[in-house]
Amino acid sequence: MTVLMAWRDDWAVQIDEVDAEHRALVEQLAAICARFDATARPALSTESRALIDALSELGESTRQHFKREEELMESIGYAEIAAHRTEHAMLMAEYADLIRQWQAEGLSRLDEAAQESVRDWILDHILGADRDFAQAVISSSQPPEDGDR
Numbered sequence: 811m812t813v814l815m816a817w818r819d820d821w822a823v824q825i826d827e828v829d830a831e832h833r834a835l836v837e838q839l840a841a842i843c844a845r846f847d848a849t850a851r852p853a854l855s856t857e858s859r860a861l862i863d864a865l866s867e868l869g870e871s872t873r874q875h876f877k878r879e880e881e882l883m884e885s886i887g888y889a890e891i892a893a894h895r896t897e898h899a900m901l902m903a904e905y906a907d908l909i910r911q912w913q914a915e916g917l918s919r920l921d922e923a924a925q926e927s928v929r930d931w932i933l934d935h936i937l938g939a940d941r942d943f944a945q946a947v948i949s950s951s952q953p954p955e956d957g958d959r
């Protein structure tokens with residue numbers, strides 16, 4: 811069975827470019843889950859490579875998203891940038907470990923637990939530190955209150 815992996819509006823951090831990228835990551839994962847779902851037709855011997863390639867592409871999309879987020883953080887002088895950068899690096903390392911393990915096992919299908927692992931990894935990021943960062947971006951783009959001038 812495919813784990814339900816549709817974008818939910820309450821995951822939005824209310825910054826259009828960030829939300830669009832998060833949504834694209836969720837959709838990329840949903841497509842992988844649909845293609846390599848464990849209840850789909852039996853796996854072909856070539857599909858382990860195809861699955862690992864697809865998961866690696868998702869990793870690369872995420873890495874590029876993290877890079878753009880870090881640029882955005884720099885542009886607003888976000889105070890917690892170092893911590894957020896570290897979190898991005900840890901998430902990428904965690905993902906690389908997972909993919910290496912699956913590659914070693916010759917995994918060619920994603921069962922429910924495997925789909926959930928990748929989904930939780932993405933949601934850790936979207937629903938975690940990004941909330942604080944988004945609040946800082948939104949505050950930085952608002953004009954100062956009268957009393958602050």
Ligand SMILES: [Fe+2]
Binds near residue numbers: 832879936
């Ligand atoms: Fe993000």
